[in-house]
Amino acid sequence: MQLAAIIVSLVLIAIGFALLGRAVLQIYQHMRLGQPVPKGTRTDDPVRRTVTVATEFLGHTRMNRWGLVGVAHWGVALGFFSLLITIVNAVGQLFKADWLLPYIGEWLPFELWVEFFATTTTLGILALIVVRQLSKPGKPGRKSRFAGSNFGQAYFVEAVILIVGCSIVTLRGLEGAQHGVESYEAGYFASYPLVAAFRGLSTETLQNLTYLVAMIKIATSFIWMITISLKTDMGVAWHRFLAFPNIWFKRESSGDVALGALQPMTSAGKPIDFEDPGEDDQFGVSQIEHFSWKGLLDFDTCTECGRCQSQCPAWNTGKPLSPKLLIMSLRDHAHAKAPYLLAGGGKSAEGEEKATEEQLKDVPAAALAEAERPLIGTLEENGVIDPDVLWSCTTCGACVEQCPVDIEHVDHIVDMRRYQVMIESSFPSEAGTMLKNLEKKGNPWGLAKKQRLAWTKEVDFEVPVVGKDIEDLTEVDYLYWVGCAGALEDRAKKTTKAFAELLHMAGVKFAIMGGDEACTGDSARRLGNEFLFQQLGQQNVEMLNMAFGESAEGEDGAEGVKVEKSKKKIVATCPHCFNTIANEYPQLGGEYEVIHHTQLLQHLVDEGKLVPVTPVEGLITYHDPCYLGRHNKVYTPPREIIAKVPGLRNEEMHRHKERGFCCGAGGARMWMEERIGKRINNERVDEALSLNPDIVSTACPFCLVMLTDSVNGKKNDGKAKESIQVVDVAQLLLESVKTPVEPEGDGETTAAPEPDPEPVK
Known part of the structure; x- marks a missing residue:
C-alpha cells in the first residue's frame, strides 16, 4: 500500500507541476495577444489596489451580498489556499504514517487553523452543491443563474473540493489516533469523532489507512491540476487564480466597480485624437485581438456563477443577452483562435491576411476556421456574438455591480458597438433618427x-x-x-x-x-x-x-483664466x-x-429652506434610476425626501438599490424599439403594481417616460387602477412644500390645487 501510494502520488505531482508551468505560460501568451492599455491606467496607486484585493478576498465583500452562498464560498476560497500546506503534510505521511510538519505540526494554533478550514471547506462545498442542484436549469429554465454554465466542469471542481476536504478531516482523525489522543482536545474539535472511531484499530491498519487517504488527497489535488492545465479556458477552476490579478488591475484604483464614465476610445494603447486620427487607428473592436489584455483577462476570469445573468434586465425579459454567456463566448473564441494569432495570423482593416502560408502551416484547422468567424454576426454568418445580443444591452451596470471578480462587461459591449456604428454603420434603424437629430x-x-x-x-x-x-x-x-x-x-x-x-x-x-x-x-x-x-x-x-x-490660453501664448x-x-x-x-x-x-x-x-430640506407640511396621502414605491443609483451610488437622497413628506408610506420593490431593475431606456435603448421578449418597462411596472401603490416615483426623465408609458398601457388594459400616478420626487416635494390656502366661504383649509396631469401622447 505504501509503495503504491508513493509511486502514484509522486508521478501525479511531477506531471501536475510540469503541465501547470506550461499552462501559466500559455495564459500569459494569450494575454499578450490583447492590445496595450494607456500607460498607468491599470497600475496607478499600487498600495490601494493591493488593499482592494486583500479586502475583496479576505472579507469576500462582493460575495457576501448573497447571504449563505457568500459565507459558504468564503469557507471554500480561504480553505483552498489555507490548506495547501496540508499537501506537504500528506506527502510526508506517505513515507512515515505518523509524520507531522516540523515545529508547527503539534502547535495548537496551527491545529485549530487546519480543523477550522477543513470544516468550512467541506461544509461550504456541500452547501454550494445543494444550491447548484436547487438552481439547475431543468426546473426554472432561464430564471436559473446557472443556465448556460458548464455543469460537467462545475461538478468536477465541486467533487475535487469535497474529496480533499473530507480527506483532510480523515487524516486529522488518523493523526490523533496514532499520536495517542485519548480524550477530546481543542486541536481536534472537528475531527475528534474520527479519532475516537480509529482509536481501536491496529497500528498497521492505521498506517495503511493513512497511506491510502494521503494518496487520495494528493491524487485528487493533482488530477485537478493536470485537468485545468490541459484546459486553460476552464473558468470555473482558473478563476481562483486569475481573480487576484483581475481585481488588482481593475479600472478604478479606488476599488470602485467599472461604472459611471465610459473609457475614451484607444488604439494600440493610446487615446484616439478625433480631430486628427491616425491612419492605422482602430475604432472599436471587430476582432478578439482588438480587446485589451485586460479584456482577455476578464474573459478568462469568468467563473460562470451567473450573478450577472440573474440581474440582467435583458435576460430576465426573454432577450438573447446574458452577460455571462457573452463573456463565455468571447473567452472560448479567444482560446480557439489563439494558435492562429500566436503564429502571427491576423487580418488588416481591408481583410488581408498578415501572416504568410509558411507561418500558418502548423496551425490547427480548427484555429484557422475560428479565425474566419466574424466577431459580430448572426447564426447564419457563424458570428461569435449575435447583433441582437449586442443591442439588447441597456448599460444599466447590474452585471458589473454583481460580478464577484470585477469583470467589466459594459466597457466591452460598448467597444464592440463602437466598431459597428462608426465603421460598419450597422445598428438598429430607429437609432439613426436620434443620431441625425x-x-x-x-x-x-x-x-x-x-x-x-x-x-x-x-x-x-x-x-x-x-x-x-x-x-x-x-x-x-x-x-x-x-x-x-x-x-x-x-x-x-x-x-x-x-x-x-x-x-x-x-x-x-x-x-x-x-x-x-x-x-x-x-x-x-x-x-x-x-x-x-x-x-x-x-x-x-x-x-x-x-x-x-x-x-x-490665447493665441499669443498668454495664460488663460x-x-x-x-x-x-x-x-x-x-x-x-x-x-x-x-x-x-x-x-x-x-x-x-x-x-x-x-x-x-x-x-x-435638511437646512429647513424647504419644509414639507402638506400631507400627500398614499402608498409609494421608488424606482432607482440606473445612472443615478448603480453608476453613481446615489440611493439615499430620494428616499430621504420621500420620508420627509407627511402622509406617504414607502414600500420598496423586491429589486431595489444595488439590485434595482432597469426601466429599459439606458444604453440608447430609449430610442430603439423592443421587439424581442417582454418590454423591460412592463416587467418593472408589474413589480411595482404587485405592491398596489398609489404613487410610483423616480428621479430620472427617461425612467419617468418609460414607467408612465407602461402604467398608462396597463390602465387601458384594466390591469392598473386609474388613480395611480408616476411622478418625480421633486413633484412630490413641491406638492408638500406648498402652503395650504384658506378658501373663501366655509373656512376649511385645503392645499393649493395642482394642475391636472397632461395625458400621455
Whole structure:
C-alpha cells in the first residue's frame, strides 16, 4: 500500500507541476495577444489596489451580498489556499504514517487553523452543491443563474473540493489516533469523532489507512491540476487564480466597480485624437485581438456563477443577452483562435491576411476556421456574438455591480458597438433618427433650440438665462442643466418646472443655458458613436467653461483664466446628464462640481429652506434610476425626501438599490424599439403594481417616460387602477412644500390645487 501510494502520488505531482508551468505560460501568451492599455491606467496607486484585493478576498465583500452562498464560498476560497500546506503534510505521511510538519505540526494554533478550514471547506462545498442542484436549469429554465454554465466542469471542481476536504478531516482523525489522543482536545474539535472511531484499530491498519487517504488527497489535488492545465479556458477552476490579478488591475484604483464614465476610445494603447486620427487607428473592436489584455483577462476570469445573468434586465425579459454567456463566448473564441494569432495570423482593416502560408502551416484547422468567424454576426454568418445580443444591452451596470471578480462587461459591449456604428454603420434603424437629430439640432427629438426655453414661460417667476439675463455664472449659486428631456419632453418638463419652483422658493440663485445647451451626448456614446459624443462634449465644455468665466490660453501664448472646480457648480435633474458632465466631461477638459437634483433638494430640506407640511396621502414605491443609483451610488437622497413628506408610506420593490431593475431606456435603448421578449418597462411596472401603490416615483426623465408609458398601457388594459400616478420626487416635494390656502366661504383649509396631469401622447 505504501509503495503504491508513493509511486502514484509522486508521478501525479511531477506531471501536475510540469503541465501547470506550461499552462501559466500559455495564459500569459494569450494575454499578450490583447492590445496595450494607456500607460498607468491599470497600475496607478499600487498600495490601494493591493488593499482592494486583500479586502475583496479576505472579507469576500462582493460575495457576501448573497447571504449563505457568500459565507459558504468564503469557507471554500480561504480553505483552498489555507490548506495547501496540508499537501506537504500528506506527502510526508506517505513515507512515515505518523509524520507531522516540523515545529508547527503539534502547535495548537496551527491545529485549530487546519480543523477550522477543513470544516468550512467541506461544509461550504456541500452547501454550494445543494444550491447548484436547487438552481439547475431543468426546473426554472432561464430564471436559473446557472443556465448556460458548464455543469460537467462545475461538478468536477465541486467533487475535487469535497474529496480533499473530507480527506483532510480523515487524516486529522488518523493523526490523533496514532499520536495517542485519548480524550477530546481543542486541536481536534472537528475531527475528534474520527479519532475516537480509529482509536481501536491496529497500528498497521492505521498506517495503511493513512497511506491510502494521503494518496487520495494528493491524487485528487493533482488530477485537478493536470485537468485545468490541459484546459486553460476552464473558468470555473482558473478563476481562483486569475481573480487576484483581475481585481488588482481593475479600472478604478479606488476599488470602485467599472461604472459611471465610459473609457475614451484607444488604439494600440493610446487615446484616439478625433480631430486628427491616425491612419492605422482602430475604432472599436471587430476582432478578439482588438480587446485589451485586460479584456482577455476578464474573459478568462469568468467563473460562470451567473450573478450577472440573474440581474440582467435583458435576460430576465426573454432577450438573447446574458452577460455571462457573452463573456463565455468571447473567452472560448479567444482560446480557439489563439494558435492562429500566436503564429502571427491576423487580418488588416481591408481583410488581408498578415501572416504568410509558411507561418500558418502548423496551425490547427480548427484555429484557422475560428479565425474566419466574424466577431459580430448572426447564426447564419457563424458570428461569435449575435447583433441582437449586442443591442439588447441597456448599460444599466447590474452585471458589473454583481460580478464577484470585477469583470467589466459594459466597457466591452460598448467597444464592440463602437466598431459597428462608426465603421460598419450597422445598428438598429430607429437609432439613426436620434443620431441625425443630435447632429443637426443638438437634441434627440430634432426640435428647434428656442423650444428649450418654452417651459420658462409656464412658471410665474423669472428664470435667468446665461448671456441674456446674466453675464456669466459667477452671479448665481448653480447652473441648472435642464437637459434635452427636461426642456423638450412634456412629462419631464413637469419635473423641470417643479424643481425650478422649489429652488425659487428656497431662495437658491440659479440660471440655465437655454438655447445654448446641447445634448450631453450620453445616448450617442453608449450607442457607440464616440465621434458624435466628442463633438457634442467639446462644444458643451467650451460653452460651460466660458459661462463660468474661464478662458483658454490665447493665441499669443498668454495664460488663460482658470476657475476652481468647486466654484463651477452644476445641478441636473437627468442622471444621464449628471453622469456625463460629472464623470465623462473631465476627459474633455471640463472639471465641474455636479450634483443631482435630489441631492440638492435633500440638502435644502435638511437646512429647513424647504419644509414639507402638506400631507400627500398614499402608498409609494421608488424606482432607482440606473445612472443615478448603480453608476453613481446615489440611493439615499430620494428616499430621504420621500420620508420627509407627511402622509406617504414607502414600500420598496423586491429589486431595489444595488439590485434595482432597469426601466429599459439606458444604453440608447430609449430610442430603439423592443421587439424581442417582454418590454423591460412592463416587467418593472408589474413589480411595482404587485405592491398596489398609489404613487410610483423616480428621479430620472427617461425612467419617468418609460414607467408612465407602461402604467398608462396597463390602465387601458384594466390591469392598473386609474388613480395611480408616476411622478418625480421633486413633484412630490413641491406638492408638500406648498402652503395650504384658506378658501373663501366655509373656512376649511385645503392645499393649493395642482394642475391636472397632461395625458400621455
